[in-house]
Amino acid sequence: MNFKSLILGLALIVAGNFSAAAQDITWRVPTSVPEGSFFYKNFLERFAKNASIITDGKVKIQPFGAGVIVPAFEVYKSVQEGIVEAGHSTPSYLVNQDPTNAIFASFPGGMSAEATLTWLYDGGGAKKLTEFRRDKMGLHSLVVGVGTSEVLAHSNKPLKTLKDFANLKYRTSGAWAAVLKEDLKGVPTVVPGGEIYTLLQRKGVDAIEWATPGSNITEGFHEVAPYMVFPGVHQPSFVWEIVVKKEKWDALPDDLKKKLELAARLSTYESFTYFLDADMKAMGEYAKTKVELLTLPPDVVKALREAGRNWARKKAKALADGGDKRMQSILDDYFAYQAQWAKGSKYLVRDTE
Secondary structure (H helix, E strand, O other), X not given: OOHHHHHHHHHHHHHOOOOOOOOOEEEEEEEOOOOOOHHHHHHHHHHHHHHHHHOOOOEEEEEEOXXXXXXXXXXHHHHHOOOOOEEEEOHHHHOOOOOOXXXXXXXXXXXOHHHHHHHHHHOOHHHHHXXXXXXXXXXXXXXXXXXXXXXXXXXXXXXXXXXXHOOOEEEOOHHHHHHHHHOOOOEEEOOOHHHHHHHHHOOOOOEEOOOOHHHHHHHOHXXXXXXXXXXXXXXXXXXXXXXXXXXXHHOOOHHHHHHHHHHHHHHHHHHHHHHHHXXXXXXXXXXXXXXXXXXXXXXXXHHHHHHHHHHHHHHHHHHHHOOOOHHHHHHXXXXXXXXXXXXXXXXXXXOOO
């Protein structure tokens, strides 16, 4: 039985108990990416479809692209202020507000995509994210997407050594932006996804990172920058979520909450395998183009991973010294699970040529 069949089967178990008195619910859900983009379709539209199916049409999700209702970086705030009923975004855009978000957004030296997926659903990570959102922001979180490893850079300059990152004007966000600036002396800048292509094309930056091979190929970055750099050590994985005010969530019938949780999990599993398939096909397409694929040497990858892990440790300690021990607690759990995964997953067969 596949994931989709399993989750749909679970949904049917609670279907018979759905309250006949429950009113139909419509949520306007803005996101941080342009309408019709890879993330928009694979995460938000997918969740909207699954929510409608599993709730028998009782919950209607109305997706809106970045800038239609609220700006790309103000999705969380718009939900907190009641401008919209729910929002769709990534913790990466909240790292500057609270570095704890980097644990869920991922960071250099963080877990692989498959380890992240497993930690979230079977290692308690999603529960920790929900508790963090509710306590810190008054929001309830539903994970609706876990991404595969990203492309480190589409670049106008070759990147091969640590020195190549110094003074590099680089579009990025989250923990990687901090590591780039503090450890590598690079120059990070943050712009919404819909503005990246033009910025790279006009050489407003030297390099950009956005997402995975399958997502990036739809954006055409490889057509305007001569180099692609791997591996995506800066962002081994990533998480996107639906957020709603906790009071609004708590007021829902318990059976409807369960259905929406199942719709979110189904969306995560479906989008994850979709990413993997699209990434694999995209790498084959890139090989047919003129773009030059560069792989960082192992010693550079190791240095970037350690810089990211040290950044996370430093931020957690600073918060703990100030009396907020939540990040330290979550980070300790995260690193312990990562170590367990690294040791215990060696039995897995890896496909090679």
